[in-house]
Amino acid sequence: MPPNPFAEALTQYRELAGFTQTQLANRARVSTSSVNRWEKGLSIPKRDNVEKLDRECEASGRLLAAWRAQNSRTGWPEWARDLASIETAARHVTLVTSAGVPGMLQAPEYATEVFRAGSPMASAEDLASLVTLRCERLSALPELRVTAVFPATAVGGLSPSLQSAQAKHLLAWAETGRVTVCLAPLGTSMIVPVAPLMNYRLRSGERIIASDHADGTVLLTADATERVDAVVTAALTTALPVASSLEYLESLT
Template sequence: MAGFTQLQLSARSGTAHSSVNRWENGGSLPKRDNAERLDAALGANGELFTAWRRSTVGTGLPEWARDLDAIERGARQLSIAAPSLVPGYLQCEAYARFVFSAGQPLAVPEELDRLTKLRCERLNELPNLSVTAVFPLSALTGLPSAVVKQQARHLVEWVDTGRVVLHVVPTGSILIVPTSPVMLFRLRSGELVITSDYADGSVTLNSDTHERVSSLFTAALAASLPFDLSLAALKDLYA
C-alpha cells in the first residue's frame, strides 16, 4: 500500500530483505524493535505497531495504557461525546460542585471540595492534550443562572486557549447517541483508545468495538451546531 518493494522497505527500515519477505508472507512476526522500524519506514503512524502488538499479546494497548490516568497522559487528542452533562474536563468549579452535590447527597463539604478540585484541575495537568467536545446545550440551561453563566464563560475561556473545540447540540434537538459519555483518545504513538463512563466507573473498550463506537461520536457531531454557532450560543448564556 505504501508503494515500496521488499528491497526498498528493507533498506528504509534497516532490516534484512529475507526477513521482510518472511514477515510479509506470514512466515513469522517481527520482533518489537523491527516492528517499530517498519512502522516508521512505512509512515504508518503507529497503526502497524498496534497491529503487531495485537497479534502478539491479544490487545492493541500497551500495559501502561490500560489505566485511564496513563491513557490521558499518553494522549495528544481527545474527542468526547457527552449525552447530558458538560464533560468533566471542561467543568468549572460551580458546575462540578453542583453535579457532585446532586450525585452524592450524603457527601460532606470537604469531600465535595476534594472532588471538585480534582475534576477542575485535570485538564490543566494535561498541557499536551487538545479536546473536541460534543454535548447538549441543555447541559447548561437547566441549572441555576449563576452556575450557567460561570460555566458558559469557562467554556469560552478554554476555547480561547486554542486547545478546545466545542460543538453543542441545540435546544429542541435530542442527542440520542451515545447513551453514556464516550472518550476517544488518540495517543502519541497513533493508537486509538476508547473509554466510556458508566455508573461504576470508566471502562476501556476492546479494539474490536472501536469502529462502532467511533461512529457514535460521528453521529453526535452531526447532530450538533458548527463551531462558530456553538460558540455564539455559549456566549449568549452570559451576555
Template sequence: MADPPFNELLKRFRELQGLTQQQLAARVRASPASVSRWANGHGIPHKPTAELLDEHLNAGGRLMSAWRMVANGTTLPEWARGLADIEIVARFLEFLSPVLVPGYLQSPSYARQVFRAGQPLLPEKDIANLVKLRCERLEQLHSLSVSAVFPVLGIRAFGRGIQQEQAAHLLSWIATGRVTVLLVPEGSVLAGITSPLLVFTLQDGTMAASSDHVSGNFIHDDESHPRLTALVKGALSSALPVRESRRILEGLSNE
C-alpha cells in the same frame, strides 16, 4: 482506519526502508528464518525484538501497536489499562456527553452541583476536593486537545449563576486553542450515546476509548472501535458548527 496485521506492516515498513529480510535480521540480531516466519504470519517476535523492529524501520509506534494487538488482544500497552494512564499519553480527545458538560470542562460551581447530586452522602470537604481535582485536570494534561460535543441543555438546566460561570469557563478554554465546543441544539438528542464517551488518540496514533458509568470508568476493547468511531461521526453531524456554538455560549454567559 485500523492498521494491517503485524506481519503485513512488517513487510510494508521493511520495503519502505529498502531492506532485505537478511539485512533487517542483522539489524535486530535475529535470524533471517525468524524474520521470514514473522513476515508470513507464523508467530511474532518477543517484545524487545518488536521494539527494535519498530525503531529500525522508523514505524513510529505503529509496528508495536500491531504487535500488542497480536500478543495481548489490544493495541494499548500493558500499563495503559486505566483512564489516568491513557490521559498521560493522549494528544487528542473527542468527548461526547449525552447530558452534561464534560468533566474536563466543568467550572467549579457546575462541578460542585454535579458531584453533590451524584454523591449525596459525601461530606462537603470531600466534594470540595473532587471539584478541585476535576477542574484542574485539563490544565495538568497540557499536551491534550479536546473536542467536546454536548447539548445546550447541559448548561441551561442549571441556575443562572452556574450557567453564566460555566459558559464563561468554556469560552476561556476555547480561547486557548486547545478546546473546541460543538453544542447539540435544544430539541435534538445524541441518539446512541447512553453515557459519556471518550475517544482518545494517543501519541503513537493508537486509539483508546472509554465510557463513564455510575460505578466507574470502562475501557472499551479494540473490536468496538469502529462502532464508537461511527457514534462520534453521528454526534458531530447532530451538533451546531463551531461558530454558532460559540455564539450561544457568549449569549449564555451574559444572560
C-alpha cells in the same frame, strides 16, 4: 457462557470458594456491582483488585493468569488500562455526552453540584477535593487537545448563575485554542449511548476508547473503533458549527 477467560475464571473460583458475589466483594473490599460486571465480562478490574480476588478465592495465581490472558485480547498494553496514564499519553480526545457537560470541562460551580448529587453524604472538604481534582485535570495536561460534543441544554438548562459560570468556563477554554466545543442545538436529541464516550488519540498514533459508567471507567476493546467512529460522526452531525456553539454560550454569560 462467560464471555472471556477472566470472567470464566472468576466465576469458577468464587463458586469453588463457596462465596456469593456479595461475600467475595466484601472480603476483597470492592463493590458487589463490580464483581457482577467482571463476571459478566462488562469490564476488567485493575491488577490490585485481581490480586485481592485471587487471594480471597485461594486461586493460587490462576485468576491473575486469566486476567493477563484477557488483557492480551483487548489489544491495549497494561499501562494503558489506567485512565490517568491514557490521558498523559494522549494528544487529542473527543468527548461525547448525551446529557451533561463532560467532566474535564466542568466549571467548579457545575462540578460541585454534580458531586453533591452523586455523593450526598460527602463532607464539604471531600466535595472540595473532588471538584479540585476534576477541574484542574485539563490544566495538568498541557499537550492534550479536546473536542467536546454535548447538548446545549447541558448549559442552557441550568440556573442562571450556573449557566453563566459554566458558559464563561467553556469560552475561556475555547479561547486557548485547545478546546473545541460543538453543541447539539436546543430542541434536538443526540442519538448516542447514554454513557459518555472518550476517544483518545495517543502520541504514538494509537487510539484508546473508554466509556464512563456508574461503576467506573470501562475500556472498550480494540475492535470498537469503527462503532465509536459512527457514534462520534452522528453526534457531530447533530451539533451546531463551532462558531454558533460559542455564540450560544456567550448569550448565557
